[in-house]
Amino acid sequence: MSNPLIQCRQLSVEQQSSPILNDINLEVFSGQSLAIVGPNGAGKTTLLRSLAGLIPHARGEINIRGKNILNISPKTLSEFLSYLPQNPTCAWDFTVRDFGELSMHPDLFEHWISRFKLNGKLGSPLSQLSGGERKSVHLSLAFSVLGNPLQKILLLDEPTAALDHDRALLVALAIKEFTEAGAAVLCTTHDLPLAQSCKEILVLDAGRVIKKGSPNDILTADLIKLIGNK
Amino acid sequence: MRNKFGIIGWGFLIIVSVALIALAQGSAGFGWGKDYELLALRLPRVLAAVVAGFALGIGGGTQQGLFRNPLADPGLTGVFGGALLGIAIMMASGGTWVWENTWAISVAAFAGASLISILLVIVGGGGSTSKLLLTGLGLNAFAAAGTLIIANLFSSSRDVLLSGITGDWLGLATLSSIMWPIGLCLAASILLLVQARALDQLSLGEEVAQTRGLDVNSIRRRGIILTALAAAAATCLVGQVAFVGLIAPHCARILIGPRHKFMLPLAGLIGALLLLLADTLGRSLWPQTPLSAAAMTALLGAPVFIWIASRHHE
Numbered sequence: 001m002s003n004p005l006i007q008c009r010q011l012s013v014e015q016q017s018s019p020i021l022n023d024i025n026l027e028v029f030s031g032q033s034l035a036i037v038g039p040n041g042a043g044k045t046t047l048l049r050s051l052a053g054l055i056p057h058a059r060g061e062i063n064i065r066g067k068n069i070l071n072i073s074p075k076t077l078s079e080f081l082s083y084l085p086q087n088p089t090c091a092w093d094f095t096v097r098d099f100g101e102l103s104m105h106p107d108l109f110e111h112w113i114s115r116f117k118l119n120g121k122l123g124s125p126l127s128q129l130s131g132g133e134r135k136s137v138h139l140s141l142a143f144s145v146l147g148n149p150l151q152k153i154l155l156l157d158e159p160t161a162a163l164d165h166d167r168a169l170l171v172a173l174a175i176k177e178f179t180e181a182g183a184a185v186l187c188t189t190h191d192l193p194l195a196q197s198c199k200e201i202l203v204l205d206a207g208r209v210i211k212k213g214s215p216n217d218i219l220t221a222d223l224i225k226l227i228g229n230k
Numbered sequence: 231m232r233n234k235f236g237i238i239g240w241g242f243l244i245i246v247s248v249a250l251i252a253l254a255q256g257s258a259g260f261g262w263g264k265d266y267e268l269l270a271l272r273l274p275r276v277l278a279a280v281v282a283g284f285a286l287g288i289g290g291g292t293q294q295g296l297f298r299n300p301l302a303d304p305g306l307t308g309v310f311g312g313a314l315l316g317i318a319i320m321m322a323s324g325g326t327w328v329w330e331n332t333w334a335i336s337v338a339a340f341a342g343a344s345l346i347s348i349l350l351v352i353v354g355g356g357g358s359t360s361k362l363l364l365t366g367l368g369l370n371a372f373a374a375a376g377t378l379i380i381a382n383l384f385s386s387s388r389d390v391l392l393s394g395i396t397g398d399w400l401g402l403a404t405l406s407s408i409m410w411p412i413g414l415c416l417a418a419s420i421l422l423l424v425q426a427r428a429l430d431q432l433s434l435g436e437e438v439a440q441t442r443g444l445d446v447n448s449i450r451r452r453g454i455i456l457t458a459l460a461a462a463a464a465t466c467l468v469g470q471v472a473f474v475g476l477i478a479p480h481c482a483r484i485l486i487g488p489r490h491k492f493m494l495p496l497a498g499l500i501g502a503l504l505l506l507l508a509d510t511l512g513r514s515l516w517p518q519t520p521l522s523a524a525a526m527t528a529l530l531g532a533p534v535f536i537w538i539a540s541r542h543h544e
Contacts, residue, residue, distance in 0.1 A: 054437050078443030091298035091433045092488030101489070102430055102442075138434075145442065 287501020290475020305472025316342020397524020473531020
């Protein structure tokens with residue numbers, strides 16, 4: 001098997017001396033999609049932010065494409081890692097087209113905008129879009145900034161939150177397409193159909209990995225209760 | 231895209247036209263006088279107003295972009311107050327030496343503005359709009375108190391400092407006194423314009439900007455220092471003048487959209503137009519008792535500030 005695109009060894013993260021993540025070991029390879037599930041406060045977002053190089057870790061190490069994340073500059077990391085926060089915002093009333101110009105690949109951005117059925121709204125400012133449409137614009141940007149997905153990493157924090165059924169299905173399909181094209185995709189989610197569509201599921205609780213495996217092995221009735229899905 | 235360049239082109243033409251009118255308009259009436267002597271007198275004043283307004287528009291737009299806050303303005307966040315305090319300390323400690331070395335005034339203004347900017351980030355940055363503005367107001371009051379105490383203790387510089395507090399220094403402009411601040415205003419403005427793309431990425435939040443390859447801390451440090459430089463140099467030209475840095479970017483966003491590569495240059499042009507109009511109207515409407523440019527911009531700016539605040543309240 002090739003080297004993992006993401007590797008965590010005994011990763012621990014603390015905030016104000018309180019442990020948020022404890023002893024996380026994880027490997028994600030090219031072509032793999034991993035859904036991170038767990039109850040609120042389990043540390044899902046913290047794990048994703050750590051992997052994006054946004055927060056320091058207290059112990060352990062994170063290697064991205066074989067190199068310690070501490071030795072990778074933000075500019076280099078941005079060439080192969082895309083991150084979508086849980087509640088993406090924009091300080092100003094950009095139009096959808098403006099977002100395309102922020103992407104390094106405006107054509108690819110428009111491709112995703114079209115798949116999210118927003119191609120008639122390229123000139124519309126964000127303030128005239130619904131919450132789900134705004135989320136779709138941020139998703140299109142996250143999907144398009146990396147160009148060719150081969151050996152790239154996509155980190156998505158609750159990507160289907162605020163989306164309707166069709167757009168949520170499109171996100172699941174996009175994750176499948178990215179992994180088939182050679183990317184590694186990690187997403188946190190409370191959306192069980194999205195978790196089921198990923199190749200593997202990792203269950204976090206109180207900052208620790210409880211289980212990791214294929215959706216069929218992982219999604220038992222007890223676990224669904226634990227992650228708070230009804 | 232072509233429309234946007236067109237708007238900026240029109241803005242430039244309007245500035246040139248209004249500047250020509252401002253050069254011809256004075257308390258002695260309309261015209262350039264015999265042998266153009268009035269033109270020579272008014273040229274430094276008009277140049278100072280245009281360049282200071284340009285720097286304030288761009289500085290305000292940059293500060294709003296850095297703080298992701300439409301209410302940020304170097305005047306409201308205390309940066310002008312800091313610049314003026316720096317000038318006051320230099321005047322009090324330098325005596326006549328300062329007037330022989332006018333570059334020292336620009337350096338002192340920059341030091342004061344930078345100090346207040348750094349305090350603003352340490353105490354008020356990273357929080358809510360209210361926290362930032364209240365911190366700025368507090369720092370401004372502190373700096374104003376310092377300037378007033380110095381003006382009170384050192385009678386030799388009292389009149390100059392008091393007219394600086396009321397934004398009334400344009401009338402003192404001479405070609406030799408404005409050279410340094412104009413150079414600094416233009417240099418800071420050009421360096422701030424280079425940051426436009428980074429400010430666009432920062433619009434999406436610091437974390438997303440960082441994962442897009444931006445060194446957020448470095449961009450913020452550079453932006454704050456350059457904004458302090460622009461505000462300090464503008465203070466040396468005009469004195470304390472609030473609201474230009476607030477109104478200009480707001481109008482620019484309405485006219486051309488929020489992308490910084492278009493918004494910042496247009497904010498600069500609108501800032502230049504605002505300050506030039508304020509100064510020209512202030513000295514033309516009441517020729518016997520001319521009103522300072524700062525008073526005119528406050529008359530225009532205060533209602534706009536209230537309007538923006540009511541739209542963006544938390």
